[in-house]
Amino acid sequence: MTYKFYEKTISTQSIFKGRIIDLEVQDVELPNGEHSKREIIKHPGAVAVIAVTKDKKILLINQFRKPLEKELVEIPAGKLEPGEDPLECAKRELEEETGYRPKDLKLVTSFYTSPGFANELVYIYFTNEMELGEVNCDEDEFLEVIEVTLDEAEELIEKQVIHDAKTVFAIQYLKLNGG
Amino acid sequence: MTYKFYEKTISTQSIFKGRIIDLEVQDVELPNGEHSKREIIKHPGAVAVIAVTKDKKILLINQFRKPLEKELVEIPAGKLEPGEDPLECAKRELEEETGYRPKDLKLVTSFYTSPGFANELVYIYFTNEMELGEVNCDEDEFLEVIEVTLDEAEELIEKQVIHDAKTVFAIQYLKLNGG
Numbered sequence A, B: 001m002t003y004k005f006y007e008k009t010i011s012t013q014s015i016f017k018g019r020i021i022d023l024e025v026q027d028v029e030l031p032n033g034e035h036s037k038r039e040i041i042k043h044p045g046a047v048a049v050i051a052v053t054k055d056k057k058i059l060l061i062n063q064f065r066k067p068l069e070k071e072l073v074e075i076p077a078g079k080l081e082p083g084e085d086p087l088e089c090a091k092r093e094l095e096e097e098t099g100y101r102p103k104d105l106k107l108v109t110s111f112y113t114s115p116g117f118a119n120e121l122v123y124i125y126f127t128n129e130m131e132l133g134e135v136n137c138d139e140d141e142f143l144e145v146i147e148v149t150l151d152e153a154e155e156l157i158e159k160q161v162i163h164d165a166k167t168v169f170a171i172q173y174l175k176l177n178g179g
Helices: A086-098 A150-158 A165-176 B086-098 B150-158 B165-176
Strands: A008-017 A022-029 A035-042 A046-051 A058-065 A070-074 A077-079 A100-102 A106-112 A121-127 A130-132 A143-148 B008-017 B022-029 B035-042 B046-051 B058-065 B070-074 B077-079 B100-102 B106-112 B121-127 B130-132 B143-148
Touching: A008 B008, A046 A058, A046 A086, A046 A100, A046 A165, A058 A086, A058 A150, A058 A165, A070 A165, A077 A086, A086 A100, A086 A121, A086 A143, A106 A165, A106 B165, A121 A165, A143 A150, A150 A165, A165 B106, A165 B165, B046 B058, B046 B086, B046 B100, B046 B165, B058 B086, B058 B150, B058 B165, B070 B165, B077 B086, B086 B100, B086 B121, B086 B143, B106 B165, B121 B165, B143 B150, B150 B165
Parallel strands: A046 A121, B046 B121
Antiparallel strands: A008 A022, A022 A035, A046 A077, A058 A070, A058 A143, A100 A130, A106 A121, B008 B022, B022 B035, B046 B077, B058 B070, B058 B143, B100 B130, B106 B121
16 A cells, blocks of 8 residues: 555664553654654554443443543453453453443444544444453452443543543443444 | 552653653553553644534545554544633634634543643533634645535544544444434
8 A cells, every 4th residue: 555645763762661651752754855753652552442331331340540630430341461352352342341241242343542643543342232251350450330321421521531542432332223 | 439459559760741642651560560661642632623513514524644554534523722721722622623703612532642641631522503714724734624514524424534532423423313
């Protein structure tokens, strides 16, 4: 594939390799031949699940988000392990965080969260068929599960308690698809 | 405000200060008293505009996204300058990128794009009242404006030509609100 606005990599400087993200600065050649710098975050990607119970409640997670210095309420989500199948990851994360085991997950969409500086891609799944399993969080995850109606979720958006891209998308998706 | 799952900052290490993002690693104390590391990207925030012309076309931008090594088609958007009013920024970016000057912009919502590792907050505006002004891009922006119908935009999502959170959200928003 050729791109009209292709930026050729002239050199790549690795600044940081972390547990979750890596940071590179790339010197690029612009379409007009001039040079510029690109600051790029490498992220393994993530999954998230729009999960609706038998009594039409949406499963949400309350957790502290250190980059924001506050708690947010979000749909269940987690990072992909290297080489992990997104569908398997979504099943695992949903059960670990909420205790619900999905019988089936449908891929709703996927999107890059911040294409200007990061390659993070999030896969969004949907399920309304689950059975109760066992909650089993990662060691450094502290969270609580909340079950809300669609109306309550919309109020949480108003109050900015729900305030992240994937969850705002999820609530709009449920609204568009009749809960 | 007190948080149930508050993580106290024990120390902060500045790893990188860039043109667009900064990277910090924080040593935090978890709710159970143990310590962990948080990798945190500081970003100035951004704005994006859902802009619909008189003949019901959606204004989109095609540009090369270096973190993805490909072009994406997205709604017009841009970073906030320090202290800049998001509404003023949205007006400026829309006109710079598309040449259309909005008479009025309505705030649709805002969301954090990647609350697990970044503090980037995006404000999403809507307008369907614009007049044609002047295209005037930043020096290192190379882009083209595309005008599509809602049906065409949905096809672009299917083809993953549209593939970022704010634009997938925007198209769903238009679908939910009758174009």
